Amino acid sequence: xxxxxxxARNTFREAVRNKILYSLLFFAVLLILSAVAVGKLSLHExxxxxxxxxxxxxxxxxxxxxxxxxxxxxxxxxxxxTVYTILPKPLYRWExxxxxxxxMLLTLAVEVGVMGLVLALTLWGQGGAFDAPMGKALWLLYxxxxxxxxxxxxxxxxxxxxxxxxxxxxxxxVGRSVPEIAALGExxxxxxxLVVKGLVAVLPNLxxxxxxxxxxxxxxxxxxxxxxxAAYMTWTTVYGIGYSLVVLVLAMxxxxxxxxx
Amino acid sequence: MSEVVLRAAELxxxxxxxxxxxxxxxxxxxxxxxxxxxxxxxxxPNGAGKTTTLKMLxxxxxxxxxxxxxxxxxxxxxxxxxxxxxxxxTPYFYDYLSPEEFLxxxxxxxxxxxxxxxxxxxxxxxxxxxxxxxxxxxxxxxxGMLQRVGIAQALMGDPELVVLDxxxxxxxxxxxxxxxxxxxxxxxxxxxxxxxxHILPDVEMxxxxxxxxxxxxxxxxxxxxxxxxxxVVSTEVRLAAKDPGSGxxxxxxLPPGATLRETPEGLVIExxxxxxxxxxxxxxxxxxxxxxxxxxxxxxxxxxxxxxxQSPGGEKDKxxxxx
Numbered sequence: 001x002x003x004x005x006x007x008a009r010n011t012f013r014e015a016v017r018n019k020i021l022y023s024l025l026f027f028a029v030l031l032i033l034s035a036v037a038v039g040k041l042s043l044h045e046x047x048x049x050x051x052x053x054x055x056x057x058x059x060x061x062x063x064x065x066x067x068x069x070x071x072x073x074x075x076x077x078x079x080x081x082t083v084y085t086i087l088p089k090p091l092y093r094w095e096x097x098x099x100x101x102x103x104m105l106l107t108l109a110v111e112v113g114v115m116g117l118v119l120a121l122t123l124w125g126q127g128g129a130f131d132a133p134m135g136k137a138l139w140l141l142y143x144x145x146x147x148x149x150x151x152x153x154x155x156x157x158x159x160x161x162x163x164x165x166x167x168x169x170x171x172x173x174v175g176r177s178v179p180e181i182a183a184l185g186e187x188x189x190x191x192x193x194l195v196v197k198g199l200v201a202v203l204p205n206l207x208x209x210x211x212x213x214x215x216x217x218x219x220x221x222x223x224x225x226x227x228x229x230a231a232y233m234t235w236t237t238v239y240g241i242g243y244s245l246v247v248l249v250l251a252m253x254x255x256x257x258x259x260x261x
Numbered sequence: 262m263s264e265v266v267l268r269a270a271e272l273x274x275x276x277x278x279x280x281x282x283x284x285x286x287x288x289x290x291x292x293x294x295x296x297x298x299x300x301x302x303x304x305x306p307n308g309a310g311k312t313t314t315l316k317m318l319x320x321x322x323x324x325x326x327x328x329x330x331x332x333x334x335x336x337x338x339x340x341x342x343x344x345x346x347x348x349x350x351t352p353y354f355y356d357y358l359s360p361e362e363f364l365x366x367x368x369x370x371x372x373x374x375x376x377x378x379x380x381x382x383x384x385x386x387x388x389x390x391x392x393x394x395x396x397x398x399x400x401x402x403x404x405g406m407l408q409r410v411g412i413a414q415a416l417m418g419d420p421e422l423v424v425l426d427x428x429x430x431x432x433x434x435x436x437x438x439x440x441x442x443x444x445x446x447x448x449x450x451x452x453x454x455x456x457x458x459h460i461l462p463d464v465e466m467x468x469x470x471x472x473x474x475x476x477x478x479x480x481x482x483x484x485x486x487x488x489x490x491x492x493v494v495s496t497e498v499r500l501a502a503k504d505p506g507s508g509x510x511x512x513x514x515l516p517p518g519a520t521l522r523e524t525p526e527g528l529v530i531e532x533x534x535x536x537x538x539x540x541x542x543x544x545x546x547x548x549x550x551x552x553x554x555x556x557x558x559x560x561x562x563x564x565x566x567x568x569x570x571q572s573p574g575g576e577k578d579k580x581x582x583x584x
Contacts, residue, residue, distance in 0.1 A: 006369035010355065017357045081353035085414065088319040089370040090342040260321040261276070261313075 003091050004099040011073070011103025021065065025111060028061035029118045036122060047128040051223055054119040055134075058112065059141050059210060063172055065111050066145040070152025071164040073100050074255065083260055094252040097153075101248055104149055112142045133227035137212065140233070143240035144209035148172050150244035150251075151204065157254040175206030179214075204243055208236045264332075266422050266453045267295035267318070272327035273477075274313055287313040289477035291327070295422075295455050295470075300448050302468035303457040306570060310477040311457040312350055315426045319347050331422060343371070346415035350426040352407035356400035360386055360410050363399065364417055371418030378417075385413040389443070405436040412443060423447055425456035429463050441467055461562045471562075473569055480569060489560050496538050499553040500545055501527030513544035527553060 015021055035053035039046035074097070077083045087096065116138045120130035151171050155164035174181070178200055185196025207214070211232075212223040221228055228236075272291040275284055288310040295301040305311045316322040318329050320337025331341035354363055361382055368378035386395050389409035394402065399410065408428065415423055428444070429437045437460075444467055447454050458464060464471060465485065472482040481488055515521055518533040528550075532538060542552060 002372060003370050006366055010358075010366050013362075014355065014357060081349070081351070082355055084316075084321060084349040084353055085347075085367075085411075086370065087321060088342060088345075088347040089367065090339050090372065090418070091370050092339065257323075259276070259323060260316065 003089075004095050004102065007086075007091075007096055007099025008103035008106065011100050012106045015069065015103070015107040020068070021107075021111070024061060024065050024068065025114060028057055028065075028115050031057035031061065032115065032119050032122060036126070039126070046126055047123065048224060050119070050123055050126060050128070051134065054122065055137055055141070055212070055223065058115045058119065058138065059144070061115065062108070062112055062141055062145040063148050066108060066149035067152050067165050067168045067172075069104055069107060070149035070168060071156045071161040073104055073149075073153050073156060074251075075156045075161050075164070078260070087260065093256050097157075097248070097252045097255050101150065101153060104153070105146060108145050108149060109142065112138065112145065133223050133225075136227055136233055137223050140209040140211070140236060143237055144206055147175075147204050147206065147209075147240050147244050147247075150247045154247045154251040154254075157251040157258075171204060172206060175204040176210065178203055178205040178207050205239070208239065263299075264297045265294045265330075266297050266332055267301075267424075267455055268330045269293050269314070269318065270328050270330075272314060272317055272324050272329060274310075274317060274322060275325045286477060288317070288324075291472075291474060291477070291479045293472040293479055293482045295453060297421075297453055298448065298451060299469040300444060300454045300467050301456075302464040302471040303455065303474065304459065304461070304464060304471055304566065305457075305474035306459060309474045311459075311474060312426055314474065315347075315350075315424065315457055318424065343418065344420060345422040345424055346418055346420035348408075348411040348415045348423075348425045348428055350430070352404070352411040354399050354407065354410060354414070357398055359396045359398055360391055360413070361395050363410065364414060367414045367417045373418065381417060381419070382413075385416055389413045390439070404431050405433065408432060408436065408440065412440070416447075420452065422453045422455065425454065427458055428456055429458060429460050437463065461566060465562045473566065475570060485562065489562060489565055492534070492559070493557040494534055494560050494564065495558045496532045496534075496536075497554070497556040497558060498530045498532060498538070498541070498545070499527060499555075500530065500550040501553050503549050503551045513541065513548045513550070516541060527551075 032054045035050040035057070036046070038053055039049035042049050077086070077100075087093065116130075119134075119138075123130055123134075148168060148171075152164055152168035155167045159167070181196060181203070182200045185193045185200065188196065211221045211228055214221050219226075269291050272288060273286070274288040275286050277283065278285055291310065291314050293301075293303075303311055303314070313322060317324045318331075318336055320342070329336040332344050334341040334344070355366075358366070364382035364385060365378055368382060369375075373381065386392060389412055391406060391409055391413070394406065399407065402410065408431075412425075412428070415425070425444070428440050432440065441463055444454050444456065468485060470482070470484045471488065472479050474480070515530065516532065516536045519536065520531045522529040522531075532541060538555065542555065545552065
């Protein structure tokens with residue numbers, strides 16, 4: 001555990017000292033604050049606009065940061081050849097990948113936390129509150145970035161950052177559209193429906209992490225009303241972490257067999 | 262015979278490159294044994310397969326054939342890695358860390374307890390002469406300083422075997438001397454040192470035994486004293502005029518195969534091994550010369566290395582390696 005924690009701590013430290021992440025965070029904060037300006041254009045709906053635009057900003061920048069960090073996580077070690085110094089130490093390769101992943105989870109938690117804090121302060125400044133639905137939504141967005149970044153790490157175990165980023169972004173877009181794809185499959189019927197069903201089972205259902213505006217169990221879910229219950233939160237979290245772990249194990253298997261020439 | 266610390270047995274590595282999976286035989290057959298307490302040099306020209314061999318020993322590359330052991334433990338294994346410290350060819354470290362932070366990380370990866378880590382890192386930083394830069398980020402370090410950090414990190418786990426890949430390459434003469442001295446010190450502490458290089462004078466100064474690799478195969482393994490011929494390969498004779506003011510010509514007629522060079526002090530004559538040196542010196546004295554020096558020259562490691570490289574199969578055979 002000491003070795004895994006050492007890698008995780010170093011990964012977090014690297015992120016903290018990376019100026020590019022600060023730039024991304026700056027733009028995220030800017031987008032959240034812009035919600036105030038957008039709210040002024042609405043008719044007495046300032047708080048509603050801040051909640052919607054703020055969460056949208058956290059979602060978009062969270063995913064951008066997740067992909068950026070994820071695709072570089074292993075590739076940078078290979079490109080800068082630091083792996084030549086680290087892997088000959090008494091450390092399993094899977095421990096290295098797990099340590100890097102945990103460090104990244106910590107980094108993303110701080111990033112999403114900072115964005116959430118800015119949103120909370122903005123709401124408070126407008127006389128509103130960062131209530132339970134907002135807290136739940138923020139947690140789901142965090143699990144969402146964990147899934148996306150794990151996918152990015154998997155691709156980066158065997159391809160370039162550009163390709164890994166492209167694939168991860170593609171899967172994010174497809175993953176958010178899983179309900180639509182499933183509905184399309186049901187309409188198609190026959191063998192095609194089976195293929196789509198299989199595909200939907202394998203694809204990451206990222207729509208689960210951004211449920212506001214959807215119908216769940218015949219009830220409309222909204223960030224401005226009840227939002228989702230504890231059962232949904234638990235199940236979705238287990239699904240997200242489970243999916244991430246499966247993808248991570250695949251990345252470990254790829255990494256285990258690699259020659260570091 | 263002392264204990265074998267590192268053993269490579271018939272190691273080979275074939276890479277498959279490109280869309281057509283073309284075979285590249287980087288290492289064909291490498292075998293050697295490194296014994297406890299010795300400094301072992303792994304020599305070879307650029308591209309001979311030294312770094313690929315070291316990467317196989319460190320578990321960075323999986324051999325296509327053969328096996329390696331560290332103190333009887335299979336490579337790669339966690340147990341084997343615990344017993345060794347490794348410096349890669351060019352120092353690649355996390356450049357946002359300071360030496361203190363980096364050594365702490367390396368110590369944690371080697372399962373060194375926190376208190377010991379701190380004490381050992383401090384001691385090693387002092388030992389490699391980086392006390393003045395202990396808190397500075399590594400990106401601000403020169404190549405020589407990074408090499409010293411590299412040696413320190415290789416020692417953080419207190420290893421019995423220290424493996425260094427080209428530790429002197431790219432260093433200035435002072436830096437090279439420092440690393441050489443450090444290698445000898447490590448042997449003095451009872452550690453075994455294995456290092457690859459193509460800088461032959463360093464090997465002559467430090468190594469107890471060597472292995473030579475040409476075109477992916479080890480060809481000579483043994484103590485330097487056994488590999489290098491004890492016989493005299495040539496004799497250098499330095500002559501000057503008995504009476505410098507005479508202006509007369511000095512020196513006897515040159516024997517066949519001898520070479521002559523004029524210097525401000527007089528003549529330098531290189532006599533081949535088959536020439537009778539005593540008879541030549543008698544003739545020289547008779548011709549009005551004064552003998553300044555007579556230096557018999559034995560085979561150097563460089564002579565031996567060149568001889569091996571030029572013998573059949575010695576030179577890097579591109580067709581043979583890229584089968």
